[in-house]
Amino acid sequence: MERLLKGLSPDGEALLNLIPGGVMQCRNDAGYTIVEVNDGFFDMFGFTKEELAEQFQNRFIEMIHPSDRQIFLIEVERQLNKGDRLSLSYRVVCKDGRYKWTASSAQLFGDEREQRFFCIFLDLTEVRDTQEKLRLSLEHLEIIMNQSSNVIFEWDLVADEITVSPNWLGKFGYAPHYDARLKKEELLRHFHPDDMEPMAVLMDEVKKGAPNSVIDIRISTAKEQYIWCRLRATTQYDAENKPLRAVGTISDIDEEKRTMEDLRRRAELDALTGLYNHAEMERRAQQYLQGNPETICAMFIIDVDNFKQVNDRQGHLFGDAVLAELAAGMKKLTRKSDVIGRIGGDEFAMFLKDLPSSQIAEEKARKLLDMFEKLFRGEKYSFEVTCSVGLAIYPWDGNDYQTLYHCSDLALYQAKSQGKNQYVRYDP
Known part of the structure; x- marks a missing residue:
C-alpha cells in the first residue's frame, strides 16, 4: 500500500484496471485532490485525465452534486471518527451533464505528512432510478387511494388475509375485521342477510381462481343503515397459474340503486x-x-x-x-x-x-x-x-x-x- 501513496507502477495500474467499477486515489485535503484513477473511472464518468484537470483542477469535491456536498463532508468526518474506512452514497457529475448515483467504499492510508483515500465506485444510478420510480408509483397509488371515494381492497389468497384502504372507516364508520376462522354468518355479519349467501359464493369462486368478479351487495354502517355497494375483484396468479391474490374496489351505488328502485316502483x-x-x-x-x-x-x-x-x-x-x-x-x-x-x-x-x-x-x-x-x-x-x-x-x-x-x-x-x-x- 505504501506504493499507492508514491504512485503506481505500470503493473499496478494494470491491476487496478481489472477492478470492476471506478477506482480513485485522492488526497485527504479540502478538495480531495485526485492523484490517480483507473480506466473504469474514466468510463463511468466520461471525462479524460486532461478534462479532470481543466474543469475541476483535479478537485473531486467539485464533481459531487452541490446538494450532496455538505452531507458528504459531514459523513466523512463522522465515519473517520470511528475508523479509517468510509462507505458513502452520493451523486457525481458526468461529462454529458447528468449525475450518477454512486456507492463508494474508501480506505484511508498514510501518515502525518500525507494521507490519501483509496476509493472504489459502483454505479447505483439504475438501482436508484428504480427505487425512485417505485417510490413515485407508491406515492401515486396513495394519492389515488386518498382521493378516490372507492374503497380499495387486497385479498392475499395464500395467507387468507384481507386489507382495505383507510376510507372504509370514513364510509362505514368502523374498522373492518376479517378472520377466516369465523363461520359464514359471523364473517359476513356486516352484509345484508339476503346478500350473505351470494357474497359467500363469490368468495368461493375467487378462491378457486375466477379471473373477474362483480356483485351488488348491501353493507351496514355503524348506524345500522345499509348502503348499496358494487364490489369488483380481479384475481392475480403466480408463475404456476395458481390464484395468488385478488384486488378490487367497493364503490357506493346507493343513490343509483334507489333511483332505479324508485323508477321501477313508479313503472309498477x-x-x-x-x-x-x-x-x-x-x-x-x-x-x-x-x-x-x-x-x-x-x-x-x-x-x-x-x-x-x-x-x-x-x-x-x-x-x-x-x-x-x-x-x-x-x-x-x-x-x-x-x-x-x-x-x-x-x-x-x-x-x-x-x-x-x-x-x-x-x-x-x-x-x-x-x-x-x-x-x-x-x-x-x-x-x-x-x-x-x-x-x-x-x-x-x-x-x-x-x-x-x-x-x-x-x-x-x-x-x-x-x-x-x-x-x-x-x-x-
Whole structure:
C-alpha cells in the first residue's frame, strides 16, 4: 500500500484496471485532490485525465452534486471518527451533464505528512432510478387511494388475509375485521342477510381462481343503515397459474340503486292509489300461476257502482280521493302476499293466493261489498259508494291469468246486470 501513496507502477495500474467499477486515489485535503484513477473511472464518468484537470483542477469535491456536498463532508468526518474506512452514497457529475448515483467504499492510508483515500465506485444510478420510480408509483397509488371515494381492497389468497384502504372507516364508520376462522354468518355479519349467501359464493369462486368478479351487495354502517355497494375483484396468479391474490374496489351505488328502485316502483304502481297497474298485476299473478300451485286461488274484478255520479257532483279531485280511500280499504282486507291492482279508471282487481277453500273467497267478496258500503258513511261523508264484484276460482275456472280474468269479467257483468252492489261467482 505504501506504493499507492508514491504512485503506481505500470503493473499496478494494470491491476487496478481489472477492478470492476471506478477506482480513485485522492488526497485527504479540502478538495480531495485526485492523484490517480483507473480506466473504469474514466468510463463511468466520461471525462479524460486532461478534462479532470481543466474543469475541476483535479478537485473531486467539485464533481459531487452541490446538494450532496455538505452531507458528504459531514459523513466523512463522522465515519473517520470511528475508523479509517468510509462507505458513502452520493451523486457525481458526468461529462454529458447528468449525475450518477454512486456507492463508494474508501480506505484511508498514510501518515502525518500525507494521507490519501483509496476509493472504489459502483454505479447505483439504475438501482436508484428504480427505487425512485417505485417510490413515485407508491406515492401515486396513495394519492389515488386518498382521493378516490372507492374503497380499495387486497385479498392475499395464500395467507387468507384481507386489507382495505383507510376510507372504509370514513364510509362505514368502523374498522373492518376479517378472520377466516369465523363461520359464514359471523364473517359476513356486516352484509345484508339476503346478500350473505351470494357474497359467500363469490368468495368461493375467487378462491378457486375466477379471473373477474362483480356483485351488488348491501353493507351496514355503524348506524345500522345499509348502503348499496358494487364490489369488483380481479384475481392475480403466480408463475404456476395458481390464484395468488385478488384486488378490487367497493364503490357506493346507493343513490343509483334507489333511483332505479324508485323508477321501477313508479313503472309498477298506479300513481293515484299506490296499487299495481294492470300490466304489473298481470305479470305478478301469472308468474305465480306458472308454478302450478296446488292450492286454491281467487281472482276478483271490482267495479265501483255509479262512480261517474261522484265525479259529476263532487268533482274529479274528490273522486280521486275516493278511489285512494277505496284502495287503502282493499289493502286492509288482504295479505302482503296477495296482489291488488287498479286496472281501469274505477275498476280494480285482486288475486288472492293459497286459500283454504272457495268459501273463503266468497266470504272475502262479501267483506268487500260491506267495506265499500260503509267506508263513506258517517259524519265525515254524506254519500254511499257500492261496488260490483266478479269472482273466478283457480284451478276450476282457469289455470292462467287471462282465463281467470275473462271468467271474472263475465261474472262482474252478471253482477251489474242483476242490480249491482253484489258479487257473482263465475258459473259456466
